[in-house]
Amino acid sequence: MINSLRGFRDLLPPESDLFTRIETAAREVFRLYGYQELRIPTLEKKELFVKSTGDTTDIVEKEMYAFTDGGGREIANRPEGTPGVVRAYIENNLGQTGRNGKYFYIGSMFRAERPQAGRYREFTQIGAEHIGNASPYADAETITMLVRLLEKVGVEGCSVVLNSLGCAECRKAYRELLLNYLRLNNTALCEPCKGRIERNPLRALDCKIDGPALAEKAPKLSLCPACTEHFTRTQELLKISGVEHQVNTGLVRGLDYYTSTVFEVRSGALGSQDAVCGGGRYDDLVKSMGGPAAPAIGWAVGVDRVAMLLKDKPAADTAPKTFVIAAAKEAGEKAFALLTALRAAGISSDFSNFELSLKSQMRSSDKSGAAFALIIGEDELKAGACSIKPLKERGEQQTIPLPDAPSHIKQLLKGLSGNPPVSI
Ligand code: ATP
Ligand code: MG
Numbered sequence: 001m002i003n004s005l006r007g008f009r010d011l012l013p014p015e016s017d018l019f020t021r022i023e024t025a026a027r028e029v030f031r032l033y034g035y036q037e038l039r040i041p042t043l044e045k046k047e048l049f050v051k052s053t054g055d056t057t058d059i060v061e062k063e064m065y066a067f068t069d070g071g072g073r074e075i076a077n078r079p080e081g082t083p084g085v086v087r088a089y090i091e092n093n094l095g096q097t098g099r100n101g102k103y104f105y106i107g108s109m110f111r112a113e114r115p116q117a118g119r120y121r122e123f124t125q126i127g128a129e130h131i132g133n134a135s136p137y138a139d140a141e142t143i144t145m146l147v148r149l150l151e152k153v154g155v156e157g158c159s160v161v162l163n164s165l166g167c168a169e170c171r172k173a174y175r176e177l178l179l180n181y182l183r184l185n186n187t188a189l190c191e192p193c194k195g196r197i198e199r200n201p202l203r204a205l206d207c208k209i210d211g212p213a214l215a216e217k218a219p220k221l222s223l224c225p226a227c228t229e230h231f232t233r234t235q236e237l238l239k240i241s242g243v244e245h246q247v248n249t250g251l252v253r254g255l256d257y258y259t260s261t262v263f264e265v266r267s268g269a270l271g272s273q274d275a276v277c278g279g280g281r282y283d284d285l286v287k288s289m290g291g292p293a294a295p296a297i298g299w300a301v302g303v304d305r306v307a308m309l310l311k312d313k314p315a316a317d318t319a320p321k322t323f324v325i326a327a328a329k330e331a332g333e334k335a336f337a338l339l340t341a342l343r344a345a346g347i348s349s350d351f352s353n354f355e356l357s358l359k360s361q362m363r364s365s366d367k368s369g370a371a372f373a374l375i376i377g378e379d380e381l382k383a384g385a386c387s388i389k390p391l392k393e394r395g396e397q398q399t400i401p402l403p404d405a406p407s408h409i410k411q412l413l414k415g416l417s418g419n420p421p422v423s424i
Contacts, residue, residue, distance in 0.1 A: 007113070007121030014315055018307045019124065021316065022153050023106055026126045026301075029149040033141070035102040035128060040084040042108065046076040052083040052285060054256025056200040063111040065121075077110035081127040082257070082282065082298055083289075089131055090291035101132035101294070106303075118273030118305050129298035131286060136230050139261045139281065140237030142297050146277060147243050149301070150265065155309050158276060160243060162263045163251035164231040166223045168284060171259075174221045175201055181218050188213070206254040215250035227260060234261055253278060257285040261297065269309055276309070277301040319369030321347050321413060323391075325361040326354035327377030335376045338386060338402060342374075345406035347413070349374075366391065371416060372409060376402075388412070 004010065011019060030037075046066045053060050065077040078084055085103060089095065094103075106126050113119055128145065130138050143160065150158055165171065179201040186194060190209040197204055204210050205218065223231065238245055245263075253262045262280030270276070279299025286294040322342055326335035332354035342349040352364035358377075365373045373389040380386050386405055389397045393416065400408050 005121070007115035009120060009122075014318070015307060015311075017315065017318055018310055019303055022303055022306055022310070023126065025153045026104070026106065026149055029145060029152055030104045030128070033102070033145045034100055035104045035145075036099075038085055038088055038103040038105050039107075040078075040081070040088050040105060042078055042110075043075050044078055044084055044087065046074040048083045048087055049076055049079060052086065052257055052289060053080060054200070056196045056203050057254055057256060059111055059254075063113050065110045065112055079111045080109055080255075081105050081107070081125055081300060082129060082285075085127070085129045085298075086131075086282075086286055086289055086291070086296075089286065089294075090289060095132060095292050095294055100130075101296075102128070102130050104128045116273070118270060118302075118308055120304060124303035125300040126303055127298060127300035129296060131296040132294045133297075134283065134295035136233040136237055136261075138297055139230075139234040140241060140243075142279070142299065143234075143238060143245070143263060144241040144243050146265065146279070146299055146301070150276070150306070153306060153310065154313055155267070155276070155306055157269060158265050158267045160245040160263060160265055161248045161251050162235070162245050162261065163248055164223055164227055164260055165252065165258055165262055165280070166221055166227045167259055170221060170224050170227055171202070174219075177219045178202065178205075185217075200256070202252065203254070205250075205252040211250075211252070220249060230260060253280050257282040257288075259283045263299070265301075267305075267309055270305060273305060275302070276305050317369075319371075320350040321370060322349045322372045322374050322409060323365040323368050323370035324349060324351045325358065325365060325373055325375045327358045327361075327375050328381060329355070331376040331378070331381050334381060334402065335374075338374060338376065338405060341402075342406055342409065345410070347406060347409055371413065374405065374409075392416070 049060050049064060055061060059079040064079050067075055069075050085105060104127060107124065108122050109125050110122050112121055115121060128142060130142055147160060179197065182189065182197045182201050182204060189204065190207065193204045193207050193210050205214050251262060251264060258280040260281040260283060264275055265277040266274045267276050268274065277299055281297045283295035286292065286296060324335050324339045326332045335354055339349055339351055350368055350370065352361050371392050373391055375387045375389060380399065385399045385401050387397055387399045
């Protein structure tokens, strides 16, 4: 027997259904906000991530599934979505379509991390990118959309944490200041940070080992007037759209391309893997990858972690509404035709095997969770009818002509008591 790879998992029902519901809700929110879907490849040239995400970042330096293919090309499974979206934007001249630059994607990402609860080697992200808009209205809109999406999905108790990393100018001055500090305090740093401070001193602030101490002691970034104005305005606009948030100057997202506004959504209910979403502005990335000057902002939600938060919530009822049974061998064809008619009328319906005994089919029918069993036996066959047996609630069994069955079932379903299924 061959097992799955460590950190790669099968998503089984009902969890797989939870994923679908989250993705469906996200699509609905994206439609409300004018976003269109981009389906980008899972494999890209490794170079794409090295140049955009950055070669000193954890996800590129340590976690990437990269390999050389048969033709000697260096290839990587995407560890995140933004580089691919930016590549697609440039390669397909999407900036010249006159559209609004708003794109979303849904798909698997791959990172060779230590697997644990909420951390897998293949996981699903829902991401949004808004390319070509420098205004704080774009920041406030995208963060509002993110919060509304999580609400619609049914996630509760999350907090939005916000910071600004400033523009290239703010960072240039800060880089020198921080580098001097890190050089002087080199002995206190972890080995990987020691090795990379000259290449990327800011990375130390995001280090899981050194970050917390540095957040307290290291010199702080001071924003230029334009960046201060942008950050203040973003927060004012978030107030207008009713999004609660906290500023945390210690929030430094670990990727190279971030500028200006960065944010995370966290949930206390997730334990140590508490980040549900990460995002921020990347005003210089499109240009640095060979595209037009196009300031941009985006985020990515971890669907696996959202699913963990929703596990105990009542799910939509996915049981079939009816279960069709052939109580006599000759009734099989009529039962099969009835099944077809029910489904054509939009009534979810199932059956087991018309060649098995009535008892066996009844047992499957009970297990299915269906509201009604529709039975065609010898008598029904003669009368061109079927018997309807309520399975969930008390009620009389009744026999009705076959052509009337779909509309009759619809009436019966309307009259069913109980809570309507939660739909998201
Ligand atoms: P973390 O600090 O937990 O490692 P991250 O900063 O690496 O998160 P991002 O690159 O911002 O994560 O990705 C966005 C979201 O994708 C995260 O907030 C998280 O919900 C999810 N995510 C990231 N890595 C994994 C993983 N290995 N397994 C499952 N979900 C993940
Ligand atoms: Mg990570």
